[in-house]
């Protein structure tokens with residue numbers, strides 16, 4: 001032991017300090033159970049409902065977490081404090097029955113990490129093979145909610161997810177932002193032993209610069225998810241993968257090189273999809289899908305669509321266009337706007353927009369991501 005740490009240990013009375021910790025733990029535990037009893041009372045007041053999903057109130061959870069953030073004075077970081085409170089609420093809700101949350105699997109994907117970040121660990125996370133399957137299983141009721149990627153800060157939109165809304169009746173019930181840390185994973189002892197790297201195309205793209213510099217000769221193979229790549233790295237000699245700490249653990253791989261992503265603030269945004277529209281939480285975002293084909297087609301289409309937002313002072317934070325799949329060169333626009341669809345001034349802007357459009361759907365109004 002270094003002299004400095006010996007000195008600081010001598011400066012605190014260790015047994016006394018641990019006794020204080022024990023006392024605080026006892027109070028925390030009693031308070032958590034008191035909270036759980038209150039949550040149970042709230043649950044009972046909601047009536048004799050069918051399933052956990054009927055007790056879940058994401059707008060209230062967002063409000064609770066914003067209060068946690070506002071009063072946090074440290075030393076624990078905001079992120080840690082949020083995580084603890086999310087877990088407490090997750091456990092309180094699971095007293096009824098755990099929520100079932102479908103995600104783009106298999107085990108160990110970033111999407112699974114996003115599920116736990118948003119819902120806590122007291123849920124049943126159900127892995128599905130494709131984004132389409134996640135939508136189907138939420139629609140059929142096998143899962144209460146689904147979590148799918150929507151955009152990456154370096155690679156842009158996940159078109160597959162956006163396109164699902166063209167036909168799916170599901171609603172957006174939340175967004176999750178996750179910092180993406182990509183590591184090179186494998187069983188080999190050195191980089192020279194790597195013959196190929198298997199990972200999802202997005203992960204390969206996010207690490208393009210690093211791969212070009214350190215593994216210029218190796219074959220890069222795009223697979224359906226990083227977890228599939230990790231499984232191959234576990235089972236094949238000469239194959240390495242790209243993935244998270246969780247994937248390294250699940251597939252029993254060594255982290256050969258940490259943080260090989262080209263951009264240090266690489267993040268992915270995920271959407272929570274469910275069957276119902278949510279009530280306002282006080283700090284919300286609305287996503288709509290709109291098209292004017294057949295009404296105001298041609299020059300000025302986009303301008304006419306945006307006019308109602310300008311008139312009512314509503315802030316648009318994102319616009320994406322996708323082929324409508326009805327006819328060639330016909331587009332559907334996806335807009336994210338600040339505020340809740342059912343509250344003024346958003347409701348007025350949307351009423352005007354609805355008049356101008358041939359296709360109009362509120363895909364969801366949900367609490368803004370709380371990091």
Ligand SMILES: O=C(O)C(=O)C[C@]1(C(=O)O)C=C[C@@H](O)C=C1
Pocket residue numbers: 039042043055056057058060061064088089092093
């Ligand atoms: O406030 C409620 O409606 C509750 O059911 C309580 C509680 C909580 O633990 O704070 C639990 C689950 C809900 O998703 C939201 C909040």
